Amino acid sequence: MKPNLPPQRPPRNLTEAERQALIDDGVVCVRSMLDNKWLETIENGVERIKASPGVIANILSMPEKGFTGDLFMWRKYREFAEVLFESPLAHLAQQAMNSTLVKHWYDQLFVKEAGAQVPTPWHHDLTFWPIKGQEIISIWIPIDPVNRASSGLEYIRGSHRWANRFKAITPDYAEFMVNPELEDVPDIEANRDDYDLLGWDMEPGDILIFHPLVVHGSGGNHSTLTNRRALASRWVGNDVVYDPRPHTMPLPPDHGQKQGQRLHGDLFPTVLG
Ligand SMILES: O=C(O)CCC(=O)C(=O)O
Numbered sequence: 001m002k003p004n005l006p007p008q009r010p011p012r013n014l015t016e017a018e019r020q021a022l023i024d025d026g027v028v029c030v031r032s033m034l035d036n037k038w039l040e041t042i043e044n045g046v047e048r049i050k051a052s053p054g055v056i057a058n059i060l061s062m063p064e065k066g067f068t069g070d071l072f073m074w075r076k077y078r079e080f081a082e083v084l085f086e087s088p089l090a091h092l093a094q095q096a097m098n099s100t101l102v103k104h105w106y107d108q109l110f111v112k113e114a115g116a117q118v119p120t121p122w123h124h125d126l127t128f129w130p131i132k133g134q135e136i137i138s139i140w141i142p143i144d145p146v147n148r149a150s151s152g153l154e155y156i157r158g159s160h161r162w163a164n165r166f167k168a169i170t171p172d173y174a175e176f177m178v179n180p181e182l183e184d185v186p187d188i189e190a191n192r193d194d195y196d197l198l199g200w201d202m203e204p205g206d207i208l209i210f211h212p213l214v215v216h217g218s219g220g221n222h223s224t225l226t227n228r229r230a231l232a233s234r235w236v237g238n239d240v241v242y243d244p245r246p247h248t249m250p251l252p253p254d255h256g257q258k259q260g261q262r263l264h265g266d267l268f269p270t271v272l273g
Pocket residue numbers: 110120125138140153216217218230232
């Protein structure tokens with residue numbers, strides 16, 4: 001799906017303090033960055049997936065538990081393609097990565113219905129991604145109000161600078177992504193007081209921008225009233241190359257990447273630069 005319009009500029013640029021928080025802490029919460037148009041576009045896409053899940057959503061979702069997941073939605077749903085190409089996310093990714101060139105990596109859906117007891121275990125992302133480089137960022141966009149009880153994301157401040165590389169935490173069907181050479185994530189939940197944890201009550205329009213190595217997770221959605229629907233939008237800069245190590249996430253079969261080459265092609269569109 002091709003864009004009709006260039007990416008919108010955000011209502012304001014990231015401040016120096018926000019960019020510094022991202023460097024220091026590995027995550028920053030940025031308030032009121034997406035307006036209703038984008039929240040409604042995401043919502044329409046989410047509801048379409050829930051009503052009629054595609055092949056990937058059927059694999060990733062657990063309808064009996066109130067969880068819907070999906071990946072690379074922008075290739076199938078016009079709403080997510082619009083968000084990728086026309087929303088302010090590309091400019092925000094550019095400012096967060098401090099890069100000239102901005103490519104889309106992939107998008108991912110995490111819907112936890114009210115009452116869905118589906119925690120996201122503590123993990124970091126880069127160890128199971130088939131890429132390497134410095135300019136990599138995720139933007140997490142809830143379209144419902146969230147707090148810790150309704151499965152707001154939490155982060156360990158500064159953990160992106162740890163030397164540790166942790167095993168992926170995956171459902172049984174993705175056991176192949178668990179690299180036995182990496183260490184287990186410690187039991188953070190049982191020892192919360194030992195860690196400097198960051199989390200925010202968020203309103204629709206607020207976003208989290210975070211580093212691919214910061215350790216993060218979320219609880220189940222303990223709210224009985226509010227669904228927790230969130231889009232993760234992932235971006236890379238020019239230095240990122242394809243690095244298909246064993247136990248990393250498979251890409252769609254038509255990905256067309258070669259080991260060591262910069263991400264390119266239709267699957268990873270350049271949106272700025
Ligand atoms: O929404 C969630 O619970 C998980 C999000 C996440 O882990 C991510 O975007 O990397």
